[in-house]
Amino acid sequence: KAGVTQTPRYLIKTRGQQVTLSCSPISGHRSVSWYQQTPGQGLQFLFEYFSETQRNKGNFPGRFSGRQFSNSRSEMNVSTLELGDSALYLCASKGADTQYFGPGTRLTVL
Amino acid sequence: SQKIEQNSEALNIQEGKTATLTCNYTNYSPAYLQWYRQDPGRGPVFLLLIRENEKEKRKERLKVTFDTTLKQSLFHITASQPADSATYLCALDMSTGTASKLTFGTGTRLQVTL
Numbered sequence: 001k002a003g004v005t006q007t008p009r010y011l012i013k014t015r016g017q018q019v020t021l022s023c024s025p026i027s028g029h030r031s032v033s034w035y036q037q038t039p040g041q042g043l044q045f046l047f048e049y050f051s052e053t054q055r056n057k058g059n060f061p062g063r064f065s066g067r068q069f070s071n072s073r074s075e076m077n078v079s080t081l082e083l084g085d086s087a088l089y090l091c092a093s094k095g096a097d098t099q100y101f102g103p104g105t106r107l108t109v110l
Numbered sequence: 111s112q113k114i115e116q117n118s119e120a121l122n123i124q125e126g127k128t129a130t131l132t133c134n135y136t137n138y139s140p141a142y143l144q145w146y147r148q149d150p151g152r153g154p155v156f157l158l159l160i161r162e163n164e165k166e167k168r169k170e171r172l173k174v175t176f177d178t179t180l181k182q183s184l185f186h187i188t189a190s191q192p193a194d195s196a197t198y199l200c201a202l203d204m205s206t207g208t209a210s211k212l213t214f215g216t217g218t219r220l221q222v223t224l
Contacts, residue, residue, distance in 0.1 A: 004153075031210060043154070043199065043214040056211045090153050094210055098144065101153030 002027065004093050004102035012108045018079040021105045025072050025093030031055075032074040033099065034066060037088040049074050081109045113137060114202055116215040123190055123222055131185040131218045133200035140202040143176055143183050148197045148217065157198075158185075190222045 005024045013019050025032050033056075034046040045058040049068035066076040072093075078085055086109045092099035114135045123129050133143070142161045146154035160167045160176040160183065167174045173186040187194050197219045201212040 033210065033212075035212075035214075042216040043201075045211050045213065048210055058211070088151075092153075097142070097159055098156045099210075099212060100156065101146075104151075104153050106151075 004091060004100055006089075006091055006102040006105050008105060009103065010106045010108075012110060013081050014110050015081055015083060017081050018077060019081060019107060020075055020077045021089055021091075021107075023074045023076075023091035023093075023102060025074070025091075026095070026100055029093035029095060029100075030072050031094035032068060032072065033092045033094065034074070034076050035090045035092065036060075037090060037104070038086075043090070046076065078107075083109050085109050114200065114213055114215045116198075116200060116218045118218045119216070120219045120221065123220070125191060125222055125224050127190055129187040129190050129194070129220055129222070131198050131200075131220070133183040133185065133215055135181050135202055138202060138204070139178065141205065142203050143174075144201045144203065144212070145172075145174055145183075145185050146199045146201060146214075148199060154199055187220075190220075192222050192224060195220055195222050 007022045031050045033048040035043050037043045047066050048056040052068045063079045068074045088104045088106050090101050090104045092101045117132050144159045145157045148154040158174045160174045171188045175184045197217040199214050199217045201214045204211045204213050
């Protein structure tokens with residue numbers, strides 16, 4: 001089975017712009033979660049989608065949003081980018097008990 | 111609020127020795143705890159899962175223990191090798207009902223030297 005794929009792998013944006021990241025889960029997995037990883041805060045949960053519905057949400061401002069499509073692919077969007085949004089954004093698809101992570105998208109906000 | 115701590119930011123050991131990493135948590139009784147390995151610039155890779163009713167789990171050179179009374183998990187790598195050098199993360203499953211959510215510790219960076 002192919003693993004979790006994320007595109008793009010790297011992004012550079014400027015403050016105030018918006019960005020959309022994409023994630024394709026492992027075939028057959030219906031749950032997709034998104035995490036933000038920074039050196040200071042570590043890995044933090046953003047939200048989880050299952051069958052096109054947001055099932056769980058972390059403690060992030062409304063500038064962070066997401067959606068899931070009928071084929072389980074997911075996108076997350078960050079609007080009005082701030083310098084502090086620079087991070088590695090990881091998505092994970094859930095198997096029976098475990099989560100399988102993609103390689104991440106490295107976002108740099110200048 | 112829930113808190114999860116990995117009490118060593120970095121751990122240096124010699125090849126062949128056993129590495130022991132610690133994960134402590136407060137204010138929660140997780141259904142299970144997971145350990146992941148993360149290499150620089152890459153996503154975490156699942157290693158082991160241990161449930162609240164299990165005391166110990168093994169996989170090849172890896173062993174995890176889970177003490178729900180102490181609210182602590184220990185992760186051991188026996189006969190460590192330089193290829194084991196990576197950051198190791200513990201994660202609590204904070205799932206509620208069908209929704210899933212992992213809360214991660216900040217990780218321990220393991221360096222195995224010759």
